[in-house]
């Protein structure tokens with residue numbers, strides 16, 4: 250908000266605008282509400298709540314504000330808003346009285362203006378008890394700016410938060426609403442720029458891009474005069490003995506995402522099976538030693554995918570260390586996934602540290618991310634964006650931190666994916682993503698600014714294919730279903 254202040258925008262005016270935006274939501278969705286309960290905290294989120302309560306009161310809808318004590322804590326604009334509500338005949342009751350009064354008031358809507366962006370840490374007991382009680386009422390809830398208890402910067406809920414039906418959020422995108430726990434708590438998101446979105450656009454505050462629309466993943470229409478050589482050769486390396494599935498799914502996904510040619514380098518025992526599952530793939534066996542013909546194939550590739558079912562056992566270890574030691578991955582855009590990430594942790598110091606990794610895309614899930622930084626999984630979920638950035642800085646790579654609201658960052662630019670669904674939390678989906686990133690990259694010109702942007706598009710497209718798959722039922726979709734629907738997702742995004 251500093252930029253707004255610097256440009257002389259009156260903060261009370263913003264609070265009024267925030268209150269009006271929430272009131273618009275009340276009118277649009279709950280104009281016949283019986284009695285409306287408004288929770289108003291002691292900061293500016295509470296100030297917004299008093300503005301809404303005043304507008305509700307003014308329109309002759311019954312409303313009661315519940316507020317934690319001491320109300321004398323309110324300062325500045327929030328106190329002005331509270332006084333204005335009182336002077337228009339509003340009623341404020343202590344938050345602790347809510348359980349006693351709820352039957353009498355018979356509310357049909359609750360507005361949550363307890364905590365917004367100023368909230369940090371774990372909810373204090375008084376708040377947690379009140380919010381737990383509220384959750385038993387099964388009322389529709391409109392959250393002001395953020396559901397109370399959700400950290401707007403990180404998307405982390407320590408122990409409890411309000412589950413909103415709608416969240417009316419202001420000005421820029423709050424990362425915490427769209428990643429980690431956020432989507433489970435915010436319900437339908439409604440945005441209001443409060444008239445100052447221009448101010449944010451012209452400031453140098455780093456904001457995240459939310460990938461929500463196919464326009465953000467636009468792909469060029471292909472020329473009629475195209476051939477398989479026009480769309481790149483991807484080499485996928487992985488599949489230890491007895492583990493053909495993951496590397497097969499990754500390679501098939503590369504094909505289904507538009508690559509011209511795909512080669513698989515795997516353990517010799519997997520060759521026949523993978524070939525019979527997809528005869529379009531060129532499959533070669535390696536006993537762990539990279540002979541010259543395999544090295545040649547790799548060095549002539551346009552993009553590499555390394556890691557699906559590579560394993561950290563001797564075969565995978567031998568393949569990985571040779572790829573790195575011989576600089577085979579140095580000059581080619583490379584997607585590192587699964588066991589390649591685990592081996593990256595193990596061999597970082599002796600082998601990888603001084604290499605130029607700026608053509609790498611790392612795709613860790615939270616456990617792999619924790620290993621890459623030698624921290625706990627809880628540390629990762631407490632601040633997904635910061636952790637993804639830390640990994641990007643440490644390895645000099647583009648990072649996709651997978652999970653709800655996957656984060657894509659090169660350490661500077663941050664995008665958060667808004668496609669996909671919980672049905673995609675199933676085995677093999679990460680292998681598919683690694684393949685989709687490589688396949689989607691083959692659709693771009695080699696000199697296109699590429700890595701961050703193309704990875705963003707690929708992550709969105711993968712989620713979109715998952716959403717198309719989920720039209721026939723979300724729970725129970727499997728990774729190979731998503732692979733088959735990639736062409737439909739691509740089709741939606743072609744200009």
Ligand SMILES: NC(=O)C1=CN([C@@H]2O[C@H](COP(=O)(O)OP(=O)(O)OC[C@H]3O[C@@H](n4cnc5c(N)ncnc54)[C@H](OP(=O)(O)O)[C@@H]3O)[C@@H](O)[C@H]2O)[C@H](O)CC1
Pocket residue numbers: 250260263264267290291292293294295296297363364365366367368369370371372373376393394395419420443
């Ligand atoms: N972005 C905009 O354009 C506008 C936003 N507005 C609204 O303002 C809030 C942010 O207001 P702020 O006063 O900075 O903070 P909050 O109201 O969200 O929270 C402050 C109170 O939170 C209490 N707090 C903090 N941590 C905890 C905790 N762990 N448990 C319980 N309570 C907590 C804190 O209490 P203290 O005793 O610690 O001081 C404060 O009482 C933003 O979200 C928007 O809604 C403006 O209206 C202008 C436009």
Ligand SMILES: [K+]
Pocket residue numbers: 294361362363364365392393394395396397
């Ligand atoms: K809130």
